[in-house]
Amino acid sequence: MGRRSAETSRAATATRAEVLYTGSEPGLSRTIPAPGVPLDTTAFDQPVLDEPAPASIPLLPGERTMARRVRFGLVNACTLSSLGLGLLAIFVAMAGKPQIAAVCLVACVAFDGLDGALARKLGVASPFGAQMDSLADMCSFGLAAPVVVYASLTQEAVPQPAAALACALVAGCAAIRLARFNVSPKDGRFFSGVPTTMAAAVLALAVLIDLPLPGMAVLAGVALLAFAMVSSFPYAKLARVVKLPPWLWLLPVVGALMQPRMTFVLVVATYLASGPILWMRAKRA
Template sequence: MDSSDSQRRKPHRGIYLLPNLLTTGAMFAGFYAIVAALAGRPQDAAMSVFVAGLLDGLDGRVARLTNTQSEFGVQYDSLSDMVSFGVAPALVLYVWSLSSLQRLGPLWGKVGFAAAFIYAACAALRLARFNTQVGVIDKRYFQGLASPAAAGLAMSFVWMMSANGFAGDDELVQSLAPGIAIAAGLLMVSRIRYFSFKAWPLSDRVPFVVIPLVVLIFVALYIDTPLVLFVIAALYVVSGPLFTLWGLRRRRGQRDAPPRQESPP
């Protein structure tokens, strides 16, 4: 074998800079969210998680566009997601609101701790399951709520309530925060299908109505960013169960339909 051929086939020891740099930025934003929450700045913490979501969405697309995908990048992205969309949202929710449940009694304090841990543990399980199925699943759909979407629901709730003058120990917040944390966690490990948007758009051309819709979304975000983000996150979370039920009903209808009879020639 020619020595030049062996040199070409020798695997590279380095890593691709650009996608992994974006992944590092996402992890930094998630770590900053934890620090901001501990410093008593819940809105800054929530915004940092959304910044992590933007960077997390970019690193995969950049890797695919530049053909710089690697197994190292996949594993590093998963660890970054655990920090930014698993540990960070759980700690933000706990520091901001769930820890204040201890004032209602020891049992409620345990409920707050359990809700935060359930979210973090389910995020870890979701990411582990995704890594084991990355080569066989349909890329058009997620099995279970993706961890960035779950973090978006939790952090938009924190941002929206804080921006409207609600503290984490308010009665309304205390009644909603555990449910949001537990529901987001359980949806992550569920078998409910969610549209992934990875295959969208299908071509370079999109219907004209998409452009005015995007303009309206930007205007709405300018008017009330946290409320609009929470509405978008809530609609996406609800879309999974509705889509799954519609698919089950459709398959059941096809199974129960009488077989078609061929007409005589």
């Protein structure tokens, strides 16, 4: 009887000597015995989870009806079409047919504008779609467009290292432009820098109409367009451009009928110059 009481007293003393230890990781708790009490190391191999595993995030927020899923699939099919056309443009350019590849790039631009418009109209815009569109843009406009331009320049009297450098500059600036757009607050009136879609359209049309310019002048224009993408100059969005007075639209239309190549150069130069002009006006205001 006396020995049982002594053992009970020692057990109680050992129990009181234990302290609860909570590690730096959430959800893990350990009982550390006091000095002189044997350490049970198996307790450290048995984490205690205090929080349930996070639920997966749906690709399409909102109501998950079959009709919305079909619309969601249609929008993403347009994005994948743009991606596929960008790959096709690369393959055709590698085969030595840059003008046909430029047609594929123009189709990429059309599908890129279509998927965004459809997503808003059908009510299936989502963060997943925005990220997928950005990745497709990098493939079609950040990689395919420079490859097509490089294939076109190598057919002219342009040094290949210089052509490769200018096209690599376009790819790098496109990546910076897309990443900056994803993390920047959106402005409904202006772009910050020339968008990659418009830059790719300019490059594709320049290859398609075969501008009668010296090779080094084309290289300079490609480099200027690349730097314009990563600039902080404000460039008007298409919704504001179409609201210009009708008489302003007559000038490029008449010019396109008479001198399409020269008109194209003037329109592109005017748009590129509009960014610094708007920036200086905002500084003075």
